[in-house]
Amino acid sequence: MKQKIQKAISIVKQMADMPTVPIDLQLSKAKDNDPFFxxxxxxxxRQAMSRHNKYLLIRQLQYGVALFAEPxxxxDYFMSIESSARRNYRKAVRFNYRTxxxxxxxxxxxxxxxRKSAKVRQGEMPEEFIQQRPQQRPVHKSNRAEHDYxxxxxxxxxxxxxxxxxxLVAGELCMLEHMYGHAKVQHLGVVPQLIIxxxxxxxxxxxQVLYYAYGSFFGASDNLKRFKKKMxxxxxxxxxxxN
Incomplete structure (x- = not known):
């Protein structure tokens, strides 16, 4: 019980110390675009404003959002990442990978x-995700800079x-929604290269994008938290x- 109380106090302190930013998704500028956007x-x-599944008193993406905030x-972004990440990037370039x-x-x-190259990433992968070949997805072409997928x-x-x-590009936001690398070549820096x-x-x-986001720090594993900070x-x- 004492450890839980100390952890709760630590989380509250972290939240109080976080800088705050407003991010405008610019929904009104999507009205003349494909309805998908x-x-x-x-x-x-709606997802960002829903209750956090672990910390019920806060929103899903309210505190601890992982951001590179340009303002x-x-x-610039490349120089904001850690030197080890820049070395990873240069390694991928040396091996002639391109994004x-x-x-x-x-x-x-x-x-x-x-997908099949690793059964466990930041947790065990669903069996159907690995065993079933991915299906074709609808292609939605945006006619405005403010929104894209x-x-x-x-x-x-x-x-x-x-x-x-x-x-997802929505107004001032660019959200990295999901990302996967082949397990055999991840050591060559292809994932940092992709992110950069x-x-x-x-x-x-x-x-118009001002904020690069990669999920949340709350609920992420220690390894994923370290990787996000590295990037x-x-x-x-x-x-x-x-709006």
Whole structure:
């Protein structure tokens, strides 16, 4: 009981010390776009504002949101990450890996191979996720910079996909929603390369983005927390705004 009380006090202190940022999802600017982008932005907002499944007194994405916050950063994203992450990135480049925007449907077999390469990542993977070949997904093309849903992948010299991630762009936010790398090549730095290169390309395409997010620190494993910090993400309190 004493340990639980001390842990609760520590969490409250962490929350009190967090900087606060408002993030505008700019929903009104999606009204003339594919209806999908209104739907996915509203869905994200509802999820962010829902009760946390572990800490019931706070919202799901309110405290401890893992952010690279450009208005608060004194360096560009690449220079904000730890030196070890920059070394990982350069290793991937030396091995001739490259990051590109991809169509998910063009790499279904490679994606399945990536998923099957590890049964445990930040927890045990669902059996159906590994055993079932991924299905084609609808492609939604955005006609405005303010909203998008895109995939990026890392490819080798033979154009084989070895890592991929999905990103939601909603107004000022770029959220890294999920990411997987092939277990056999993760030691070559392909995941840091994906995180870095994808964001730099997204910023060119969507210059209104001010915040790069990667889930939350609360509820993440110690290993994942360390990785997020290594990649330049810090815990923030976020006031989400639809408009």
């Amino acid at each position: 209104q739907q996915v932005t509203q869905q994200f907002y 608060h950063a004194s360096k 590109e925007a991809i169509n998910f449907n063009d790499y279904l077999d490679d994606i399945w191979e990536i 895109c995939y990026y992948g890392v490819l080798d010299e033979d154009n084989k996909l070895v890592a991929y991630a999905a990103f 290169d994808a964001y730099q390309d997204i910023k060119k395409r969507h210059p 330049g993400f810090k815990p923030y309190k976020v006031n989400w705004q639809l």
